[in-house]
Amino acid sequence: MTDPTPDQTTDQTTDQATDQATGRSEPPAGAVAPPTRPEPLTNQGLFDRARAVIPGGVNSPVRAFDAVGGTPYFVARAAGAHVWDVEGRGYVDLVQSYGAVIAGHAHPHVVDAIRRAAGEGTSYGAPTYREVLLAEAICARVPSVEKVRLVSSGTEATMTAIRLARGATGRSRIVKFAGNYHGHSDALLAASGSAVAHLDHSEGATVPGSAGVPPGAVADTVVLPYNQVPVLDDTIACVIVEPVAANMGLVAPAPGFLQGLRDECTRVGALLIFDEVITGFRLDIGGAQQVFGVIPDLTCLGKVIGGGLNVGAFGGRADVMDHLAPLGPVYQAGTLSGNPLATAAGLAALSLLDQGAYEQLEGTAAHLAVGLQDAFDSAGVAAHVSRVGPLVGLYLAPTGTPGPVPAPVDYDGARAADEAGYGRFFHAMLDAGVALAPGAYEVLFPGLAHTPDIVAHVVSVAYEAARTLAGEDRA
Numbered sequence: 001m002t003d004p005t006p007d008q009t010t011d012q013t014t015d016q017a018t019d020q021a022t023g024r025s026e027p028p029a030g031a032v033a034p035p036t037r038p039e040p041l042t043n044q045g046l047f048d049r050a051r052a053v054i055p056g057g058v059n060s061p062v063r064a065f066d067a068v069g070g071t072p073y074f075v076a077r078a079a080g081a082h083v084w085d086v087e088g089r090g091y092v093d094l095v096q097s098y099g100a101v102i103a104g105h106a107h108p109h110v111v112d113a114i115r116r117a118a119g120e121g122t123s124y125g126a127p128t129y130r131e132v133l134l135a136e137a138i139c140a141r142v143p144s145v146e147k148v149r150l151v152s153s154g155t156e157a158t159m160t161a162i163r164l165a166r167g168a169t170g171r172s173r174i175v176k177f178a179g180n181y182h183g184h185s186d187a188l189l190a191a192s193g194s195a196v197a198h199l200d201h202s203e204g205a206t207v208p209g210s211a212g213v214p215p216g217a218v219a220d221t222v223v224l225p226y227n228q229v230p231v232l233d234d235t236i237a238c239v240i241v242e243p244v245a246a247n248m249g250l251v252a253p254a255p256g257f258l259q260g261l262r263d264e265c266t267r268v269g270a271l272l273i274f275d276e277v278i279t280g281f282r283l284d285i286g287g288a289q290q291v292f293g294v295i296p297d298l299t300c301l302g303k304v305i306g307g308g309l310n311v312g313a314f315g316g317r318a319d320v321m322d323h324l325a326p327l328g329p330v331y332q333a334g335t336l337s338g339n340p341l342a343t344a345a346g347l348a349a350l351s352l353l354d355q356g357a358y359e360q361l362e363g364t365a366a367h368l369a370v371g372l373q374d375a376f377d378s379a380g381v382a383a384h385v386s387r388v389g390p391l392v393g394l395y396l397a398p399t400g401t402p403g404p405v406p407a408p409v410d411y412d413g414a415r416a417a418d419e420a421g422y423g424r425f426f427h428a429m430l431d432a433g434v435a436l437a438p439g440a441y442e443v444l445f446p447g448l449a450h451t452p453d454i455v456a457h458v459v460s461v462a463y464e465a466a467r468t469l470a471g472e473d474r475a
């Protein structure tokens, strides 16, 4: 698919762009004169320029394609299920901003809400009506949330939920599970999934997941295997868990795991925190806690609730949330928290999510997962395609693994994945115009814009890519 708007692919600096407000098209005095004929942008050219001024050329590591090799595509624009790169090439996009976009890119309702909000000012540093509306919408839909605080990212949400749990219980130690990713705060990076999984090859021990994190920062982080209910004691402030693990491929909670965590936390007076940054408003209106019927004390949200803009949130029991400043002694703040554009986008996105939308998402994901599994099976590639509701995960087993390949249940199992094989499959798909996430531990995010025809196309491309992979493996 080629881009119908080729002018997107030329180099437009701010100086060159017409000033919308003043109508001025001349560059300001003293500005560097633009080239008379702008060079077309290329992915490689932009990556080279980016690497000169941005570490690794990207603002989030997975985007650099280190895990799969090659040059990242630089997105010029997106609509619905598609993105177009700066060279005008289109891709069916199964990344969807890692789940921040659920209704498709540039959904008119969301774009219109952002436009209208922008016209009224972009940030005030004072409370607004739409913050109240978004908080009410979250409290009305997520079973555990009686009060909620809006922040600007999932990382901020989990980091602050941990601080709150420590402040409310007066305890320091926290439990997290290997392969779960909760953003990049110091205490939570240990044994993290997502792109950190490509870096961290420590076995079991609680070690910092990144250089620059002092051992002291993880001294109170206890890392345990996913899907095993631990025996806790009264030194534990909280247990944080992805109720469906979506950063080590896709790993479903074993029957009884989430309820076991609930019971154990209650027994020792620890708080249970569900990190629903991915599952919130994606698995169902009330998130994983509604689907699995287990109610945490605190819930972290992000992604979908910002409609593609920067929003995170944490909320839960009112008595716990009331430990936050200005009511209580646990401090948290943010210049852009509850930003008017982000709350407008989030409210617009949530307004599109009724029960019919979740049924559609689940049907789309089922069609995709069955098709991908068939593609691997028919090519003789050892793989397991997992699905939980609308989330789909690929696990490519090491070559020669006898079938049928079981789904991984924990981080050790997930990390047996054939990362190089995933890289080859990824590129075969990308060459044919289907963009998966450039990392073996990310999941696929089919959304409301992925029509049955688009899914059928993706599956037919996957048949070919799986055959290519099988041919390479045999060579």
Ligand SMILES: Cc1ncc(COP(=O)(O)O)c(C=O)c1O
Pocket (backbone or CB within 6 Å): 098, 153, 154, 155, 156, 158, 181, 182, 183, 184, 194, 242, 247, 275, 276, 277, 278, 302, 303, 312
């Ligand atoms: C489960 C989970 N928690 C937290 C985060 C961090 O969110 P953010 O990238 O918005 O900081 C992510 C990001 O992917 C995530 O998947």
